[in-house]
Amino acid sequence: MAKAHRLIVVGGGLAGLMTTIRACESGMDVDLFSVVPVKRSHSVCAQGGINGAVNTKGEGDSPLEHFDDTVYGGDFLANQPPVKKMCEMAPGIINLMDRLGVPFSRTPEGLLDFRRFGGTKHHRTAFAGASTGQQLLYALDEQVRRYEVQGKVRKFETWEYLGFVQDADGNCRGIVATNIVTMEIQVFRGSAVALGTGGPGMVFGKSTNSLINTGAAAALTYLQGVKYANPEFIQVHPTAIPGEDKLRLMSESARGEGARVWVPRDGKPWYFLEEMYPAYGNLVPRDIATRAIHKVVYDMGLGVNGQSVVYLDLSHIPAATLRMKLGAILDIYEKFTGDDPTQVPMKVFPAVHYSMGGLWVDYDQMTSVPGLFAVGEVDYSIHGANRLGANSLLSCIYAGMIAGPAMVKWSKGLKNHEEDLSSTSFDDALKLHEQRASFIQKMNGPENPFQLLKELGEWMNRNVTVVRYNSRLQETDDKILEIQERWYRIGIQDRGTWANQSVHFVRQLYSMIHLARPITLGALKRNESRGAHYKPDFPERDDVQFMKTTIATYQSPKNTNLSSPFGVATDQGAPQFSYDPIDVSLIKPRPRKYDTDKASGGASSQK
Amino acid sequence: MEKSNQVEKFVEVQIKRQEKEGAPIYWETFQIKWRPNLNVIALLQDLQSSPVTAEGKTTTPPAWEAACLEEVCGTCSMIINGKPRQACSALVDKLEQPIRLEPFSKFPIVRDLMTDRSRMFEHLKQVKAWIDIDGTHELGSGPRYSQTLALSRYKMSECMTCGCCLEACPQYGPQSPFVGPQAINQLRLFNSHPSGSMNSEERLDRVMGVGGITDCGDAQNCVKVCPKNIPLTESIADVSGQTTRYAFKKLFS
Numbered sequence: 001m002a003k004a005h006r007l008i009v010v011g012g013g014l015a016g017l018m019t020t021i022r023a024c025e026s027g028m029d030v031d032l033f034s035v036v037p038v039k040r041s042h043s044v045c046a047q048g049g050i051n052g053a054v055n056t057k058g059e060g061d062s063p064l065e066h067f068d069d070t071v072y073g074g075d076f077l078a079n080q081p082p083v084k085k086m087c088e089m090a091p092g093i094i095n096l097m098d099r100l101g102v103p104f105s106r107t108p109e110g111l112l113d114f115r116r117f118g119g120t121k122h123h124r125t126a127f128a129g130a131s132t133g134q135q136l137l138y139a140l141d142e143q144v145r146r147y148e149v150q151g152k153v154r155k156f157e158t159w160e161y162l163g164f165v166q167d168a169d170g171n172c173r174g175i176v177a178t179n180i181v182t183m184e185i186q187v188f189r190g191s192a193v194a195l196g197t198g199g200p201g202m203v204f205g206k207s208t209n210s211l212i213n214t215g216a217a218a219a220l221t222y223l224q225g226v227k228y229a230n231p232e233f234i235q236v237h238p239t240a241i242p243g244e245d246k247l248r249l250m251s252e253s254a255r256g257e258g259a260r261v262w263v264p265r266d267g268k269p270w271y272f273l274e275e276m277y278p279a280y281g282n283l284v285p286r287d288i289a290t291r292a293i294h295k296v297v298y299d300m301g302l303g304v305n306g307q308s309v310v311y312l313d314l315s316h317i318p319a320a321t322l323r324m325k326l327g328a329i330l331d332i333y334e335k336f337t338g339d340d341p342t343q344v345p346m347k348v349f350p351a352v353h354y355s356m357g358g359l360w361v362d363y364d365q366m367t368s369v370p371g372l373f374a375v376g377e378v379d380y381s382i383h384g385a386n387r388l389g390a391n392s393l394l395s396c397i398y399a400g401m402i403a404g405p406a407m408v409k410w411s412k413g414l415k416n417h418e419e420d421l422s423s424t425s426f427d428d429a430l431k432l433h434e435q436r437a438s439f440i441q442k443m444n445g446p447e448n449p450f451q452l453l454k455e456l457g458e459w460m461n462r463n464v465t466v467v468r469y470n471s472r473l474q475e476t477d478d479k480i481l482e483i484q485e486r487w488y489r490i491g492i493q494d495r496g497t498w499a500n501q502s503v504h505f506v507r508q509l510y511s512m513i514h515l516a517r518p519i520t521l522g523a524l525k526r527n528e529s530r531g532a533h534y535k536p537d538f539p540e541r542d543d544v545q546f547m548k549t550t551i552a553t554y555q556s557p558k559n560t561n562l563s564s565p566f567g568v569a570t571d572q573g574a575p576q577f578s579y580d581p582i583d584v585s586l587i588k589p590r591p592r593k594y595d596t597d598k599a600s601g602g603a604s605s606q607k
Numbered sequence: 608m609e610k611s612n613q614v615e616k617f618v619e620v621q622i623k624r625q626e627k628e629g630a631p632i633y634w635e636t637f638q639i640k641w642r643p644n645l646n647v648i649a650l651l652q653d654l655q656s657s658p659v660t661a662e663g664k665t666t667t668p669p670a671w672e673a674a675c676l677e678e679v680c681g682t683c684s685m686i687i688n689g690k691p692r693q694a695c696s697a698l699v700d701k702l703e704q705p706i707r708l709e710p711f712s713k714f715p716i717v718r719d720l721m722t723d724r725s726r727m728f729e730h731l732k733q734v735k736a737w738i739d740i741d742g743t744h745e746l747g748s749g750p751r752y753s754q755t756l757a758l759s760r761y762k763m764s765e766c767m768t769c770g771c772c773l774e775a776c777p778q779y780g781p782q783s784p785f786v787g788p789q790a791i792n793q794l795r796l797f798n799s800h801p802s803g804s805m806n807s808e809e810r811l812d813r814v815m816g817v818g819g820i821t822d823c824g825d826a827q828n829c830v831k832v833c834p835k836n837i838p839l840t841e842s843i844a845d846v847s848g849q850t851t852r853y854a855f856k857k858l859f860s
Contacts, residue, residue, distance in 0.1 A: 018743075025742060036672075037728065039768055040680040098749030101738045101800045103761035110751035129761050134679050138764060142737035149732050157725070181717055210674040244642060245649040245695070246676045324758070328765070332677050335696050336646075401743070450656035493658055494667040498627050499718040501655075501670055 005191035012038025014396035015376025016196030017140035022404020046133025048253030049125035052090030074384025075531035100139035172372035189418040191411035205457015207352035219511035229380035230357035232522030238289035240351035247351035313345035364406040375399035385531020435565035445489030473524040518552035548579035616641035619705035645699040681767030691774035730790035750801035772829035784818030792842040
């Protein structure tokens with residue numbers, strides 16, 4: 001009998017875990033890699049809920065309506081077929097998660113309850129208190145543990161991905177990874193590899209993301225020549241709690257449950273979202289709310305007490321209702337600021353939250369390298385130019401449901417077994433990364449790596465987020481090139497060979513600096529405004545020129561070799577850009593407006 | 608401005624250091640510039656960037672773990688001023704100084720404030736903390752149950768496996784087989800689900816021998832330190848009742 005293949009999954013958030021579960025169900029074994037114990041992945045931070053048109057509220061909701069809201073909310077930048085498929089699978093996914101034991105909130109009849117979220121008029125968001133992501137992740141973590149007990153999953157926790165390895169035919173057949181405690185570097189073979197490594201929030205310094213969301217895995221993959229799509233589309237969430245160490249998310253579910261956004265004007269509360277967008281009010285999509293807050297604070301100078309904050313006010317709602325539906329996020333606010341949001345309005349401000357862009361994938365979640373898949377936030381496929389709230393948990397689970405079986409099918413078509421491949425490409429990869437580790441270990445220049453990231457983050461936050469000008473984007477790219485050179489002059493204090501966090505950080509920083517370039521240059525080259533990408537000098541959406549997927553492909557310098565494993569400071573390679581047409585065959589593009597009701601019908605009238 | 612006239616304030620932090628298991632233990636003291644709204648993570652981030660002791664000696668940055676910084680991931684557990692808790696939600700202005708940071712003592716040390724808490728996940732395996740679903744294919748909606756049950760299950764399910772309860776429990780430790788409060792609470796969580804309850808007895812079997820429920824000494828420390836206020840002692844009492852009823856049932860059947 002032929003030897004059974006093994007799959008490799010990198011990343012233990014919702015997407016990686018669902019990929020793992022589906023692969024196991026299809027009879028394959030999985031090696032699962034994660035830089036943290038999988039139960040601590042960033043999916044835990046998703047608060048508000050998960051969308052699916054289960055339609056139990058008598059509102060006439062449907063998957064087609066969900067599909068239309070998602071495509072319209074994404075400002076017609078997503079290829080439509082996978083979005084449709086996801087919305088069709090959404091009710092089934094929510095039912096599945098309920099069967100797995102997620103303690104979703106219920107109605108008096110014991111059915112699943114749903115709440116409202118931004119960018120829709122329907123109660124479509126299932127929720128478990130206000131830590132829905134945590135609860136969904138735990139449910140999948142438990143199922144993976146069940147497979148682990150059965151011997152079908154081997155976990156490699158505290159292992160960090162360094163790159164993928166290809167066979168002679170160019171198929172992805174393994175990875176290189178390092179143990180962040182023992183520091184050993186190893187290659188692992190598999191029939192196919194999936195990356196579910198999350199978003200790049202840390203490239204912006206402070207964000208709503210976990211510290212582990214460096215984007216390093218995606219960047220390393222891009223640096224190996226894999227296509228990276230729509231890098232310039234970065235979501236800035238309108239409501240986060242400003243903080244010294246991080247900007248903590250204050251979920252959109254607060255507004256879904258009735259919170260109002262205001263600033264004092266002429267001695268009275270001014271509910272500016274309700275006035276500017278009467279049809280959707282406080283539940284406009286995130287890009288719209290974020291720009292309105294920027295305008296009110298920066299252009300009109302109306303921030304609360306002259307500071308860069310606005311009020312997010314729940315204090316008119318009974319405290320008992322709030323505790324039941326939003327307990328977890330109220331606790332976060334109270335714990336970190338000392339104020340009780342059931343009594344006083346919260347102070348919030350926009351913060352970098354999510355990357356719509358990511359590794360390019362086809363409709364089976366396969367990247368531009370055969371056998372290498374990407375799932376979840378690290379893939380670009382679903383959210384177009386702006387993601388709707390409560391669609392991220394859904395898209396992560398959806399991607400895993402698709403990728404698991406697709407990887408199994410792909411593996412069955414391979415003509416050889418991974419254990420029988422020549423070791424050359426694996427040996428080369430191992431050698432390169434060992435050289436890189438020892439290069440970093442010896443760095444003794446004057447630059448402080450943590451200061452470098454701080455500088456990068458400040459530039460990215462100032463110039464590559466809510467409002468973008470070409471002159472400042474160009475200056476930012478020049479700055480990134482400077483920081484890239486300075487990276488080679490870093491010095492580290494710790495020369496240890498055990499749990500040396502400085503070495504890991506410096507290696508991640510290299511990747512983060514490289515990923516900052518496609519984000520910035522992608523924005524520079526897109527002369528229009530669409531979803532989260534807004535240029536005052538080009539305020540209109542331009543479907544003729546830019547209703548296209550941005551593709552960034554890294555052109556590497558020629559002089560990388562083992563004696564200079566990071567190349568040379570002065571020649572870092574650069575992203576090349578091309579633009580792919582988008583499949584808009586299911587819903588005809590139309591202007592996106594939230595001051596009036598969405599033009600009726602959308603998908604349902606255009607099939 | 609009023610503030611500019613004030614003398615610069617500093618926060619004093621003492622950190623227990625150890626390079627790896629078996630290496631010598633020593634303490635280092637640091638002075639960190641005070642700013643408003645500092646938490647223990649922000650202090651450690653300062654040291655990461657500039658690891659200089661109060662005596663002006665450059666040292667290695669202390670090793671520590673963190674991820675979400677919103678107290679939902681359970682990563683940044685450590686002992687702060689004698690109490691096991693999450694570093695992210697430990698606000699400097701609410702702590703007595705000097706602030707003393709130590710790693711958990713009930714788990715193998717990795718380095719400095721990092722410990723290896725993987726044993727907790729083994730406890731979850733032991734109590735079969737999952738629902739035995741038939742598969743992920745479409746099977747319609749899940750079982751109906753009340754909002755009251757949903758709320759009580761949600762509370763139990765907020766456990767982030769941070770380990771504070773185990774650090775505080777006098778019965779738990781490297782030499783003890785006791786599974787501890789977190790796993791017992793998870794057992795109750797799954798036994799309380801309509802389909803999970805179909806395998807209740809299998810789970811109870813796992814806590815009725817050595818290291819099981821009867822090892823609890825009723826110190827009630829667990830519930831006092833749980834950052835999520837999970838009713839751990841209630842869960843222990845509930846599961847204890849379940850095991851008693853199950854033992855009688857086995858005896859008379």
